[in-house]
Amino acid sequence: MIILYGLPISSYTAKLRLALHWRGIPFEEREPDGGYRSQAWRQKVPMGTIPAIEHEGFFLSESEAILEYLEEVFPQRRLLPEDAQQRARVRMLARLHDLHVEPRVRALFPLLRQSELRPQLPALLAALQDKLERLGEVVRPGPYLAGSAPSLADCGFALSLPLAQRLLEVLGQRLSLPPALAPWTEAMAKDASAQAALSPWRQATESWLQMASPSS
Numbered sequence: 001m002i003i004l005y006g007l008p009i010s011s012y013t014a015k016l017r018l019a020l021h022w023r024g025i026p027f028e029e030r031e032p033d034g035g036y037r038s039q040a041w042r043q044k045v046p047m048g049t050i051p052a053i054e055h056e057g058f059f060l061s062e063s064e065a066i067l068e069y070l071e072e073v074f075p076q077r078r079l080l081p082e083d084a085q086q087r088a089r090v091r092m093l094a095r096l097h098d099l100h101v102e103p104r105v106r107a108l109f110p111l112l113r114q115s116e117l118r119p120q121l122p123a124l125l126a127a128l129q130d131k132l133e134r135l136g137e138v139v140r141p142g143p144y145l146a147g148s149a150p151s152l153a154d155c156g157f158a159l160s161l162p163l164a165q166r167l168l169e170v171l172g173q174r175l176s177l178p179p180a181l182a183p184w185t186e187a188m189a190k191d192a193s194a195q196a197a198l199s200p201w202r203q204a205t206e207s208w209l210q211m212a213s214p215s216s
């Protein structure tokens, strides 16, 4: 049995929960030892991040490394294609997410609480929009980002894109996704596993947004 250490509010925890749901791998979810950012947790994960997993006594952090481990250890409903070139494309899309898109979404967080930073919003939004336009040129939704079935490429975007939309909505702006992503958005909304996996994250995110929303 996989133990998934994380928290409902954590997008990266939700990314793993989504992969586990899609793959039908049984797991149990627990909060990090000693609480998030505790010394006890840092002894296990020196960078202090969540999520992490434990499997048969093996402990591992970093979501992409975990997803790759799960691919190797569990055969059912893999999220990496058989074909080497397709597999490489999936990994490229996952890297684009982690290196180019997610950091632009994360950069919006401080603006929620610190009104003095809000003049940065147009530039931050433009940088994110630019990355998404470029993403639109790379993906070939079918309707998932790398083909007709979910893959590792979908896991990060499934969190970051709705999060960006909600954050910007709360900040009084609108994110326009490139038309190439429309079939993907529709498929994700209809995907029962995805909706079940993301539900705890959505609820926690909405509660957090209510607390953190700018009053002006």
Ligand SMILES: N[C@@H](CCC(=O)N[C@@H](CS)C(=O)NCC(=O)O)C(=O)O
Pocket: 009, 010, 011, 012, 013, 037, 048, 049, 050, 051, 061, 062, 063, 064
């Ligand atoms: N590269 C890490 C990123 C994980 C990450 O950033 N997690 C957030 C929560 S969603 C976190 O733990 N941030 C550290 C902090 O806020 O101190 C991964 O893929 O697992």
